[in-house]
Amino acid sequence: MLEATGVTVAFGRHRVLDGVSLSVRPGEVVGLAGPSGCGKSTLARVLALLLRPSAGTVGIDGRAVTRWRHRAPQRTSIGLIFQQPRLAVDPRFTLLDVITEPLRAARRPLERATRLAEELGLTPELFVRRPHEVSDGQLQRACVARALALEPRYLICDEMTTMLDASTQAHLVARIEAYRERTGAGVLAISHDAELLDRWSGGNVQEWQPRPTEIAG
Numbered sequence: 617m618l619e620a621t622g623v624t625v626a627f628g629r630h631r632v633l634d635g636v637s638l639s640v641r642p643g644e645v646v647g648l649a650g651p652s653g654c655g656k657s658t659l660a661r662v663l664a665l666l667l668r669p670s671a672g673t674v675g676i677d678g679r680a681v682t683r684w685r686h687r688a689p690q691r692t693s694i695g696l697i698f699q700q701p702r703l704a705v706d707p708r709f710t711l712l713d714v715i716t717e718p719l720r721a722a723r724r725p726l727e728r729a730t731r732l733a734e735e736l737g738l739t740p741e742l743f744v745r746r747p748h749e750v751s752d753g754q755l756q757r758a759c760v761a762r763a764l765a766l767e768p769r770y771l772i773c774d775e776m777t778t779m780l781d782a783s784t785q786a787h788l789v790a791r792i793e794a795y796r797e798r799t800g801a802g803v804l805a806i807s808h809d810a811e812l813l814d815r816w817s818g819g820n821v822q823e824w825q826p827r828p829t830e831i832a833g
Contacts, residue, residue: 617639617641617642617675617678617802618639618640618663618674618676618694618769618804619638619639619640619675620636620637620639620663620672620673620674621637621672621673621674621675622637622671622672622673623635623636623637623659623662623669623671623672623673624636624669624670624671624672625655625658625662625667625669625670632655632658633658633659633662633669635671635672636655636659636672638663638804640770640802640803640804641802642770642800642801643800643801644803645796645802645803645817645820646802646803646804646805646817646820646821647805647806647813647814647816647817647822648806648807648813648821648822649806649807649809649810649813649821649822649823649824650808650823650824651808652808655824656774656806656824657775660696660772660804660806662674663770663804664691664694664696664772665681665684665690665691665694666684666696676690676693676694676770677693692766692768693768693769693770694768694769694770694772695763695764695766695768695772696763696771696774697763697772697774697776699775699776699778701747701755701756701758701759702755704759705747705755705759707747710745710746711733711738711742711743711744711745711747711750711754711755711758712729712743712744714747714755714758714761714762715729715732715733715765716729716765717762717765718762719765719766722766724765728765729761729765730743732761732764732765733757733761735791736757736758736760736761736787736791737787738754738757738758738761742754752779752780753780753784756776756780757787760776760788760791760792764791764795767799768801769799769802770801770804771795771796771801771802771804772804772806773792773803773804773805775806775807776792776807777789777809777812778807785812789812789816793816805817810823
């Protein structure tokens with residue numbers, strides 16, 4: 617289980633999260649809905665071990681996280697898909713470089729990247745293109761493939777389908793669902809689209825409202 621318990625995040629005097637608790641079990645889809653500014657993306661970064669909370673704990677399969685960011689040995693257990701793919705990739709990379717980045721960092725074989733790219737609907741001629749040479753939808757497909765490259769036990773989809781056309785949205789959700797069904801991974805789906813979350817999670821949606829102490833995450 618991926619679990620946040622009493623997580624608080626503060627930047628200076630601004631408290632973004634205040635004692636938040638949330639859990640995602642293996643094989644489960646949990647939807648997290650709420651307006652901009654209620655701290656959803658900040659929680660995603662904490663759960664992905666990219667941001668150390670000011671207080672509280674994160675646990676992965678019964679083990680508390682004690683090391684964060686690039687030093688966290690448990691990071692490969694979690695895949696994170698960001699809302700804005702153009703801010704989440706190195707602009708010098710080709711799409712194939714984007715997908716192979718975690719494989720290279722973990723010193724894993726790179727052959728899996730090509731298969732993932734094709735499963736996500738990226739044709740071979742796109743592999744050598746850089747982010748500015750492809751559409752938002754094509755770049756987000758590469759980012760989804762990157763998140764799946766190390767076969768994480770948990771996936772965090774932070775507004776993954778924002779500003780994408782309906783066809784691309786449906787394809788990406790279907791790929792995540794196929795991965796979940798095949799591997800038993802847990803999924804935290806974050807979105808403003810309550811209808812999408814309700815369909816995706818089977819009604820297992822947590823609604824957040826902003827608090828006076830919270831700022832945009």
